[in-house]
Amino acid sequence: MASQPPVKAAYWPSWTANFPPSDIDTTLFTHIFYAFLMPNNTYKFEIPSSTARELSNFTTTLRRKNPLPKTLYSIGGGGSDSHLFARMASNVVSRQAFITSSIETARRFDFDGMDLDWEFPQSPEEMHNLGELFMEWRQAIVHEANTTRRAPLLLTAAVYFSVDFFLDETYRKFPVWSINQNLDWINAMCYDYHGSWDTSRTGPHAALYDPNSNISTNYGLRSWIRAGLLKSKLVMGLPLYGKTWVLKDPNSHDISSAAVAVGPGDNGVLSYAEIEEFNKKNGAKVEHDLDTISTYSYAGSVWVGYDDVISTTLKIGFAQGLGIRGYFFWALGSDSELKISKQASKAWVIDD
Structure with a gap:
């Protein structure tokens, strides 16, 4: 049995003004996710005309590329209404309304699949309902x-870095049983630990x-595998x-050094x-920390933690080495002249 081809994916945020779909180098990616769409209160997708034009432009532009990437649209996102997803997933009628509309939307705009980014189910019951949703969706x-x-649509999900919420009061x-049976893969969000x-x-x-x-990528990915998820x-x-952070003492600038505030950027976030x-x-x-496999830089009282070409490699x-399917980036438009994207694609060695 031949191994499945690797996933080299990236999300394209629709609000990225300085990086249109035409700028995406598809020699570096196998799958591109449009982020984001949200269902309405009846769990269906009502697409305004401006968004419809954007979706059509997205898929049309990428279908002119060589090589041709697979396109998926992602549903939800970090700032979306978790309660809406919980209500939708709670019974078979609302699940079917959502599922039917999601498939119609994918076909209408010529997408190859759909991705659910529900952040996050808040109880064991909601997790069970998520499993039912995946099963009925497939x-x-x-x-x-x-x-x-026609070729079946892809179905993926963006999920927590770990298989369980071991840090939360509500465990x-x-x-995993439903993910193995019904999803093509999951995108484990291995970031935002601090x-x-x-x-x-x-x-x-x-x-x-x-x-x-x-609280690390090593722990998170291995927790999924220990729970029985197929690699x-x-x-x-x-x-x-x-x-970014503002250091309490500019002379104390290691990882876990005392800080007093967020640093530059929107809420302490800077693109690469x-x-x-x-x-x-x-x-x-600029320092490369081998204990954590991460990169950080400091100047004056400002400290920045990130990944560069070296830590990404x-x-x-x-x-x-772990034997998993691939990687994805959040998000297109944040790289510096595609340096990290190029190196990642080059570093993933494909066996002949």
Whole structure:
């Protein structure tokens, strides 16, 4: 049995004004996700004319590319209404309304599939309902493909970095049984481990390892595998942005150094392109931390944690060694002249 081709994916945020779909280099990616669409209160997709034009432009533009990537649209996102998804997934009638509309939307705008980014189910019951949703969604996809004699749509989901919410008061775990049976793969969001919610100390927000806790990509990916997820269903998230802090003492600038506030950027977030600009403009010192496999820089009282070409390459090697399916980036438009995207694609070695 031949192994499945690797996933080299990236999300394209629809609000990215300076990086249109025509700028996407499809030699570097196998799958591109349009982010985001949301269903209405009846769990259907009402697409305004302006969004319809954007969706058509997105898929039409990418279908002119060589090589031709697969396109999916992502539903939800970090700022979306988790309660809406919970209500939708709670009974078979609302699930069917959502599923039917999602498939119609994919076909209408010539997408190859759909991605659910529900952040996040809040209880064991909601996790169970998510499993039911995936099962019914896959059944509907297979039925639609058989009826229309078209290739079945892809179905993926963006999920927490770990299989369970071990840090939360309400413990719950993703329905691995349903994911294995019904999804093509999951995108594990292996980032945002540290940030503006904790201004007391610096932290590598996408650390591969953490010597002091289980808040790391290594722990998260392995937790999915230990829970029984097929490795061919697991894709590792990589960030094209960093998190910033203001140091309490500019002379104390290691990882976990005391901080007093978020640093530059929107809520302490800078794109990789902005980080390179900051480092150059301020003569920042760049460090590569081998304990966490992360990169950080500092200049004056500002500290920035991120991934660069070196740490990304090491993570790609780790993912291949683990035997998982591939990687994805959040998000297109944040790279610096596609440096990280190019290196990641090159670093993922494909066996002949």
